[in-house]
Amino acid sequence: xxxxxxxxxxxxxxxxxxxxxxxxxxxxxxxxxxxxxxxxxxxxxxxxxxxxxxxxxxxxxxxxxxxxxxxxxxxxxxxxxxxxxxxxxxxxxxxxxxxxxxxxxxxxxxxxxxxxxxxxxxxxxxxxxxxxxxxxxxxxxxxxxxxxxxxxxxxxxxxxxxxxxxxxxxxxxxxxxxxxxxxxxxxxxxxxxxxxxxxxxxxxxxxxxxxxxxxxxxxxxxxxxxxxxxxxxxxxxxxxxxxxxxxxxxxxxxxxxxxxxxxxxxxxxxxxxxxxxxxxxxxxxxxxxxxxxxxxxxxxxxxxxxxxxxxxxxxxxxxxxxxxxxxxxxxxxxxxxxxxxxxxxxxxxxxxxxxxxxxxxxxxxxxxxxxxxxxxxxxxxxxxxxxxxxxxxxxxxxxxxxxxxxxxxxxxxxxxxxxxxxxxxxxxxxxxxxxxxxxxxxxxxxxxxxxxxxxxxxxxxxxxxxxxxxxxxxxxxxxxxxxxxxxxxxxxxxxxxxxxxxxxxxxxx
Ligand code: PHE
Ligand code: NA
Numbered sequence: 034x035x036x037x038x039x040x041x042x043x044x045x046x047x048x049x050x051x052x053x054x055x056x057x058x059x060x061x062x063x064x065x066x067x068x069x070x071x072x073x074x075x076x077x078x079x080x081x082x083x084x085x086x087x088x089x090x091x092x093x094x095x096x097x098x099x100x101x102x103x104x105x106x107x108x109x110x111x112x113x114x115x116x117x118x119x120x121x122x123x124x125x126x127x128x129x130x131x132x133x134x135x136x137x138x139x140x141x142x143x144x145x146x147x148x149x150x151x152x153x154x155x156x157x158x159x160x161x162x163x164x165x166x167x168x169x170x171x172x173x174x175x176x177x178x179x180x181x182x183x184x185x186x187x188x189x190x191x192x193x194x195x196x197x198x199x200x201x202x203x204x205x206x207x208x209x210x211x212x213x214x215x216x217x218x219x220x221x222x223x224x225x226x227x228x229x230x231x232x233x234x235x236x237x238x239x240x241x242x243x244x245x246x247x248x249x250x251x252x253x254x255x256x257x258x259x260x261x262x263x264x265x266x267x268x269x270x271x272x273x274x275x276x277x278x279x280x281x282x283x284x285x286x287x288x289x290x291x292x293x294x295x296x297x298x299x300x301x302x303x304x305x306x307x308x309x310x311x312x313x314x315x316x317x318x319x320x321x322x323x324x325x326x327x328x329x330x331x332x333x334x335x336x337x338x339x340x341x342x343x344x345x346x347x348x349x350x351x352x353x354x355x356x357x358x359x360x361x362x363x364x365x366x367x368x369x370x371x372x373x374x375x376x377x378x379x380x381x382x383x384x385x386x387x388x389x390x391x392x393x394x395x396x397x398x399x400x401x402x403x404x405x406x407x408x409x410x411x412x413x414x415x416x417x418x419x420x421x422x423x424x425x426x427x428x429x430x431x432x433x434x435x436x437x438x439x440x441x442x443x444x445x446x447x448x449x450x451x452x453x454x455x456x457x458x459x460x461x462x463x464x465x466x467x468x469x470x471x472x473x474x475x476x477x478x479x480x481x482x483x484x485x486x487x488x489x490x491x492x493x494x495x496x497x498x499x500x501x502x503x504x505x506x507x508x509x510x511x512x513x514x515x516x517x518x519x520x521x522x523x524x525x526x527x528x529x530x531x532x533x534x535x536x537x538x539x540x541x542x
Contacts, residue, residue, distance in 0.1 A: 039207065039208055040295045041295055042212055044300075045216075046212040046215070047292075048305055048312075049215040049219050050212050050215045050292060050380075050384075051292055051306075052219060052308075052309045052312040053218060053219050053383075054283050054292060054381060054384035055281065055282050055309060055310065055381075056380065057281075057377045058141065058144055058145070058374060058378050059280045059317075059381075060281055060313065060377065061226075061321050061325070061374060061377060062144070063280060064277060064281065064317050065321060065322060065326050065342070065346075066342050066343055066346075067276075067277045068326075069257075069338065069339060070342055071264075072264055072270065073258075074256065074257060074259040074260045075263070075264030075267070075270060077257070078260050078262070079264060079271045079274035079275075080274040082274075083274045083278040083487075084314060086484060087275060087279075087444075087484055088278045088279075088282050088310065090479055090484045091279075091284040091285065091484070092282060092284060092289070092306045092309075092310045093302065093464050093476065093480070094447065094451045094452075094460070094480065095284055095289040095290050095447070096289060096293045096296075097464045098114075098117070098293070098447070098451060099293025099294040099296070100294065100296045100463070101113070101116075102116060102290065102294045103295055103296060104298050107395055108294045108390075108392075108394055109127070109131065109388055109392035109394070109396075110287040110290055110388065111124045111131070111395070112392075112395040114126060114130075114450060117454065117455045118450060118454045118455065120454075123454075126443070126447075126450075127287070129443040130286060130287020130290065130388055131287060131392050132439065133285070133286045133436075134386075135385075135415055136415065136434065136435025137432075137435045137436045138385040138386065138412050138415075139415035139416035139431055140416065140428050140432060141382055142193065142200065142382050143419055145196050145374075145378035145379060146192045146193040147175075147176075147192075147348060148371045148374035149371075150192050151367070154367075155355075155370075155371055156364065158364065159171075160355075160356060161360070163353075163356075165353045169345070169353070172345065172348045172349045173349075175189060176189065176423045177424050178421070178423075189420055190417075193416065196379075197412055198409065199379070200379065200382055200383060200386060201405045203379075203383055204383060204386045204387070204390060204404070205402045208295055211384075211387075215380050218377075218379065218380050221372070221373075223320075225369035225373035226369075228365075228369050229320075229323075229328075230319065232328060232358075233250060233323040233324050233328050233331075234254070234327070236250035238331070245332065245334040248330065248331055248333055248337075249334075250328065250330055251327070251330075252334070252335040253329065253335055253338060254323070254327050256330075256335055257322050257326060268498070269498065269502040271490075271491065271494065272491055272494050272498075275441070275488075276441070279440045280436055280437070283384060284440070284444060285439075285441065285443045285444035285447070286385070286440060286443070287388040287443070288385055290388075291384075291391045292387065294391065301468055303471075304469040325346050328351070328354055329346060329351075329354065333350075347370075347374070351370055352367060355370070386405065386408045386412075389404070389408045389411065390408055393407060419431060433527075438495070445485065445488040445489060448484050448485045449485055453481075453485075457477060457480065457481045495523065495524050496523060496524045496525055497523055497525065497535070498523035499517055499518070500517065500518040500520050502520065516535070517535060518533070518535075519534075
């Protein structure tokens with residue numbers, strides 16, 4: 034490894050780059066869907082608890098692990114984790130931190146390419162005069178490659194490659210380029226978000242049509258924010274909440290460590306990491322929850338939203354609803370929405386590129402250009418299947434294995450390494466060195482015990498989810514020595530591709 038001392042240009046640059054890393058499509062597309070699918074207000078409490086007990090500790094851990102590695106000249110999790118223990122296997126565990134990013138970036142940049150194209154569709158008024166069904170099938174035809182949009186064959190592939198190339202170009206300019214994109218993209222994104230969220234918060238029932246007389250934007254907001262305590266006993270909701278917290282904060286991916294490895298040795302971690310983390314949460318809970326759901330509820334009613342919550346809302350429903358605001362504001366809203374998504378996406382996909390580049394640098398001494406181009410090629414090779422075979426669901430497979438499962442495993446192992454192998458005393462000293470605020474001492478204890486235990490529970494829960502998420506039934510079946518079936522979505526069933534019947538012979542007679 035060479036000792037080119039590259040580092041962030043300024044504190045503002047570092048915070049914006051880290052916030053840009055975290056604030057992404059997850060905030061605006063994934064969060065609202067997860068929240069609705071998990072019962073709205075029922076989702077919020079586990080979500081907030083996961084933020085405080087797993088999210089924040091993992092931010093502290095990953096920032097300090099990264100800064101520690103950078104001091105030794107390492108910029109990728111295989112090398113950084115290796116330097117924290119004498120055992121050889123941590124290096125291989127660090128490879129998760131590379132793999133995950135590549136798997137996620139493969140479909141993430143594809144969504145990013147939709148947002149990019151839809152900015153232009155909004156500007157040029159492609160959707161003007163189209164009906165709801167037409168706008169919806171326009172998207173279906175696009176992703177299923179069944180239309181020859183603009184007369185260009187395989188347009189989705191072309192736009193995908195173009196967006197990847199933009200990422201590669203920016204990455205090849207190094208930290209400076211990433212910082213610049215964050216400095217432009219983040220304020221714009223927040224501005225666009227506020228414009229749209231303002232509509233969401235103030236829409237009320239103004240636009241309810243005859244077909245949806247009960248439509249009211251506030252129903253959506255109330256549904257999301259009325260806490261329901263019963264959900265605290267539902268492990269499925271906890272799993273979804275933990276998964277969303279990890280995904281949205283970009284933890285368990287090796288990308289925060291990589292960014293932090295370019296910090297200076299005594300640069301503050303405590304305040305910077307919390308600032309970036311809270312920025313992400315503010316954008317998620319204030320803006321992310323105030324756009325798609327309330328606007329859709331305001332036009333189509335909450336019942337419609339509950340039945341149709343999904344990815345399509347962003348690309349199929351929103352452009353239709355914007356039309357109802359009239360020609361001018363319709364275009365403005367479309368540009369705000371897809372522009373916001375594009376900036377949120379690109380500042381995050383850049384962050385997913387850097388771990389690979391860091392690894393190539395640590396392993397082979399590759400420079401920025403070689404690192405960026407090789408990243409582009411590998412992302413393309415991984416991503417093309419999701420583009421060409423969208424209808425076969427590759428997309429969800431990547432999101433599940435890359436964006437959900439490996440995050441939890443990696444975060445668990447990393448917490449054990451940090452708190453138990455490297456040692457909590459040394460770890461605490463790393464976190465607090467140069468700190469501009471005092472972190473409550475309780476966090477030392479949380480990081481050592483609470484975070485790893487919660488992570489383990491989440492992992493075990495995902496492994497053995499019983500059918501219908503009926504834990505009480507499964508547990509009583511266990512004690513009665515009866516068979517019970519695992520949920521087809523549980524990890525074990527997924528790995529074995531089958532229905533798994535489980536039984537524990539606690540009661541052999
Ligand atoms: N946190 C990003 C989002 O919310 C996703 C991401 C994951 C970014 C991993 C970088 C690394 O969309
Ligand atoms: Na996020």
